[in-house]
Amino acid sequence: MSRLVLVLGDQLTESVAALREADKSRDVVVMAEVAEEGSYVPHHPKKIALILAAMRKFAARLREDGWTVAYSELDDTENSQSIPGELLRRAEQHGVSDVIATRPGEHRLIAALEDCPLKITLLEDDRFIASHKEFEEWAEGRKALRMEYFYREMRRKTGLLMEGDKPAGGKWNYDHENRKPAPEDVAFSGPLQFTPDAVVEEVLDLVERRFGNHFGNLRLFWFATDPEQAQRALTHFVTYALPRFGDFQDAMLADNRFLYHALVAPYINIGLLDPLEVCRAVEQAWKERHAPINAAEGFIRQIIGWREYVRGIYFLEGPDYPRRNGLNHQRKLPDFYWGAETRMRCVSKAVEQTKAEAYAHHIQRLMVTGNFALLAGLDPAEVSEWYLAVYADAFEWVEAPNVVGMSLFADGGVIASKPYVSSGAYINRMSDYCKGCHYKVSVKTGDGACPFNLLYWHFLDRHRDRFSNNARMGNMYRTWDRMDATRRETVLREADAFLDRMSAGEVV
Numbered sequence: 001m002s003r004l005v006l007v008l009g010d011q012l013t014e015s016v017a018a019l020r021e022a023d024k025s026r027d028v029v030v031m032a033e034v035a036e037e038g039s040y041v042p043h044h045p046k047k048i049a050l051i052l053a054a055m056r057k058f059a060a061r062l063r064e065d066g067w068t069v070a071y072s073e074l075d076d077t078e079n080s081q082s083i084p085g086e087l088l089r090r091a092e093q094h095g096v097s098d099v100i101a102t103r104p105g106e107h108r109l110i111a112a113l114e115d116c117p118l119k120i121t122l123l124e125d126d127r128f129i130a131s132h133k134e135f136e137e138w139a140e141g142r143k144a145l146r147m148e149y150f151y152r153e154m155r156r157k158t159g160l161l162m163e164g165d166k167p168a169g170g171k172w173n174y175d176h177e178n179r180k181p182a183p184e185d186v187a188f189s190g191p192l193q194f195t196p197d198a199v200v201e202e203v204l205d206l207v208e209r210r211f212g213n214h215f216g217n218l219r220l221f222w223f224a225t226d227p228e229q230a231q232r233a234l235t236h237f238v239t240y241a242l243p244r245f246g247d248f249q250d251a252m253l254a255d256n257r258f259l260y261h262a263l264v265a266p267y268i269n270i271g272l273l274d275p276l277e278v279c280r281a282v283e284q285a286w287k288e289r290h291a292p293i294n295a296a297e298g299f300i301r302q303i304i305g306w307r308e309y310v311r312g313i314y315f316l317e318g319p320d321y322p323r324r325n326g327l328n329h330q331r332k333l334p335d336f337y338w339g340a341e342t343r344m345r346c347v348s349k350a351v352e353q354t355k356a357e358a359y360a361h362h363i364q365r366l367m368v369t370g371n372f373a374l375l376a377g378l379d380p381a382e383v384s385e386w387y388l389a390v391y392a393d394a395f396e397w398v399e400a401p402n403v404v405g406m407s408l409f410a411d412g413g414v415i416a417s418k419p420y421v422s423s424g425a426y427i428n429r430m431s432d433y434c435k436g437c438h439y440k441v442s443v444k445t446g447d448g449a450c451p452f453n454l455l456y457w458h459f460l461d462r463h464r465d466r467f468s469n470n471a472r473m474g475n476m477y478r479t480w481d482r483m484d485a486t487r488r489e490t491v492l493r494e495a496d497a498f499l500d501r502m503s504a505g506e507v508v
């Protein structure tokens, strides 16, 4: 008896659990481009194009390899435009009722499959280093779920950067050596870019027609769309950027969108690259003395540490996690997140490159757009939806913990031990944004005061009950309390006025 084998747009690898379990000689692979997935948030056109092009190429590879693939293109007139709908249609067409699928990375889609009247067997997605069970066992009984301890377990498990049972170089974590400010010159021309072939061009036309009204530039489109290209992009990064990745991991430049970053998250997340193989390539570069330990460790930590850890948290915390609002922030997302004018050069530049590339690196996401959202008290659900829409690598299992947890502290401190907030001083230290900004980073109140300076104290003041006893925030509150009362009052009044102007739609 044959079965349907569901392969989703972020499961594009021959070794995904459902394909391993399937029988090529009798089962039918179902892949579907559906409007529901493309528009439940207004995904960036580049992100949609990446996924659709990679899906089409994957389906072609499967066919060449002897699989029967029932592939629904977005414009097919019969297409029901939802994943369960397409499963039902294919089940009827092929006279089958059993489906095997790899568990989706999003509670929404898991629930939709569970509600589908077909008999669907969900297999664990084992493209990760830690299984759900392992993460649950690690989390069991711990007062705080800090990434660092989990990361050490993953180092031991994979043997990456280990010398026996000791960390290579003597330290587990070289984070302190990964914080150099923005360099004058960047000796890396950016990620490897690919000219669209016929398959990609067809998808670009389709996306332009169907999703051209979404925020984001579709062209110039240069992403890798198959494993061979993605591998070349990785090799390019390891050869030319990795050696300096560690030093400048946190730096930001207004006119250099990529610095020494890898741009591999979209490829890993949809299955074009295997996370462990990516880490092994980086470890090998360190073994060959091509890259220093702070670069190799800094990179590997992001993947076997942060990436695995946030996934563990997403599934451990359950379906309500993405909607948490622990600080009760309700302010609406201002239009400048969607490209309207703002005088804050850091925000404007981060949004501009997000629009152009469907990409911003970690510190731009955390300390510019995320920091502003937290300081200004923006509604976490709206902010989270924005991040999910605008980045090519955004899938809920990885986006929500990073946004709701790490960036907005809306999960009440499951991920972060204190909120990631900073005044303009941090942005000024790590970037060149402040030069040429309408505001003055050194000005704390009055004409031209940097909004981050005002909002930083406003945030601390309005959440005193929640944070003043946090040992890691005591110094901040002591500094605030040492300011004279008139100054404090001025800061709060000006911050309120700024927020009011912003919410009224004025250019701020």
Ligand SMILES: Cc1cc2nc3c(=O)[nH]c(=O)nc-3n(C[C@H](O)[C@H](O)[C@H](O)COP(=O)(O)OP(=O)(O)OC[C@H]3O[C@@H](n4cnc5c(N)ncnc54)[C@H](O)[C@@H]3O)c2cc1C
Residues within 6 Å of the ligand: 260, 261, 262, 263, 264, 265, 266, 268, 269, 299, 302, 303, 306, 307, 308, 310, 360, 361, 362, 363, 365, 366, 370, 387, 388, 391, 393, 394, 395, 398, 399, 400, 402, 403, 406, 407
């Ligand atoms: C507010 C916020 C939202 C984010 N949303 C996403 C998201 O939707 N999808 C996503 O993949 N990453 C997300 N990240 C993490 C990180 O910003 C991106 O993974 C990274 O910028 C991708 O670019 P890169 O490949 O050049 O990464 P590099 O900076 O070169 O890092 C190497 C790799 O490490 C992994 N990585 C690094 N940091 C994280 C992290 N915090 N969580 C998970 N993986 C990480 C990625 O696979 C990345 O490719 C978010 C971070 C923040 C602060």
Ligand code: SF4
Residues within 6 Å of the ligand: 343, 344, 345, 346, 347, 423, 424, 425, 427, 428, 433, 434, 435, 437, 438, 439, 440, 441, 450, 451, 452
């Ligand atoms: S001065 Fe303030 S608003 Fe302007 S770029 Fe610097 S941190 Fe951003």
